[in-house]
Amino acid sequence: MLTHFVPSHCQLAASPRRSAGFSLIELMVATLIMGMVIVFVLGMFTVQHQTYMVVDQVAETQQNSRAIAGLVERDIRNAGYKVHSQGAACGVDSTSAPDILFLSDADAIAAVDTLPANLRGVELGASPSGSAPIAPGALSMTLDDVVIDATPTYDTDGNGSDDSDFREGGGAILVDLTNPARGVACGFVTSVTAPNAVVVDFQNILGPAGLPPDLRLIPAISYQVSTPVGSPDRLERNGVALAKDVEDIQIALFFDADEDGEVDANEYVGGAGTVYDNTIVDGATLREMRFSMVVRTAADDPRNPTAASTGQAIENRSSNIPGDDGRRRRVHVTAVRLRNVQS
Template sequence: MRLAGRSGFTLVEVLAAVAILTIAMAAVFSTFDFQQKSYTTQSRIAEMQQNLRLAEAYLDRDIRMAGYGIPSAGAPEGVTVPVGLLPSGTAIRTLFPVDSTAGPDSLYILYLYDMDTNQPPTTNTNIMLSGSGQVSVASISGFLAGGGELVLITDGITADLFETSAAAGGVLTFGGGMNYNTAAHPKFPAGGYGVGPPASTVAKARFLRYFIDSVTDPVHPTLMVDRMMAGQAPQPVADDIEDMQFRYGLDTTGTPDGIVDTWVDNVTTAQITQIRQVRIFLLARTRTQETGWNEIRPALGNRAAGTTADGYKRRILDKVVHVRNSGLP
């Protein structure tokens, strides 16, 4: 007796189906792999651009504010800081540029900080004589009880920088480890900082140094800000910022008119008062290298390009910032 036929697949049909499925799955995984790599690349580029924008925002703000609330007070302009804080000299009013052709530039910035309603400026209530270890103020609102802050005292003609060790009972006590308080104050008013009218202003100050740290983690160079205080380590601003260069627009006319006449990369101490604009060059790169991508670090400012290709993708930011308080009396 002959058995009835049964439904099913022949071996050839099964092998054909497996082959088709294999091809389809290979296409699916290939598409997934491509999309994943594309997503990762775009994500890293977006991260790089965010780092670049963040670095630009901080530099733009602080450079624009440089010199705010700091009277010129003759030569050398500005306030006196302890020996060794600046690469040379002990005076700063607005900016103190440090140029490098072999690596990133760095920049020192000083300004009075009175624009935060939670950290308002105040005035002195008793005459502060030279050598005083404290100043009596109308209010200690916004000052840290434990100190550790930079304070600027100015009568609009001269200014001096101090570090606090305590704030209590209407008195700011000076102290700290950076020697701001025992450093020479050659421009201190002969009769001290008076109570007016108008009284002398007492407010927080920002004394900053921007630089790129490529030593702590060479694979991830980081834009850092040093607040120039003892016991306060520099803080990261933006990751994977490979290079930072500055160019300075100078007003060199005999009678300053506020118009930039020339641009220089390396500013002398005598030219600092002529700075009217700062051109910021920032070079950011992706967090990791991309397989198959080859690129050489480009030239930036007065620093030559690299010599070895790598797999990092890069972006350059080029922006000019007006230094509003430079050149003012």
């Protein structure tokens, strides 16, 4: 009985031709299909890996932007604290390169309730002696004191005790109280020698004086894009690297020169179509500042080869940064009111 019951597929398997295994054609077809699958999977993996890298880098850039913006906002908001309002902020404007920003250094000044009684309510700043003309370049200044609030804040000579409210690598803003129309000048502090000497590398000039000048030098925080040889562009705060891959910073300032309580069209400088001129600005009427920056990813995105000049035309910058390197870029804009500045 059993010998008669043989399923048909067993009969087929038992045939001598089929038991020889796969034919060459079958093997080639199988190999080809396998190859195609591998190529497809590898391709998917590469694309996903690239996407992951780009997303990761863009996320990092955005995180950087937020961290920087937080610090800049704080510094802008505090600018003018306990110092002459005219000297709260000073910009060095460019339409073809990053701007440079100086903000009066609130960290250098003790909180109002810890100031000595005789200094409360007094607007602080050091008085330089002599009346040297202010032009771009290094200028040695003799001050009444490098400490403006009776409490030194920075240890400039590294001996372990604080000796100055100015610091090397930081900035300084110069105003003329009897000639506010001279505007405001600013530069980098390159040397501090307590008790009364600083060297400031001025980045701009102070307008001509009509009346005998009454100058005040105010310690300031500096923001600058630096391009060290062989390193990526970076943003420096007080000469110290704050973040890499920051390509550009641009500032726009909003004044209320006629004091009608609002910023009129002609009171907006440093933005599109306008140029900030530090020699005609009365800083005491500054109400708001807009700070924009371009941050880019650290590496190229191979799928973004023609990203030329995307997103770099910010404020009054007329020549865009060449962006044809495939890097992704993000523009971060922050606008802050200056709460310590009063006319």
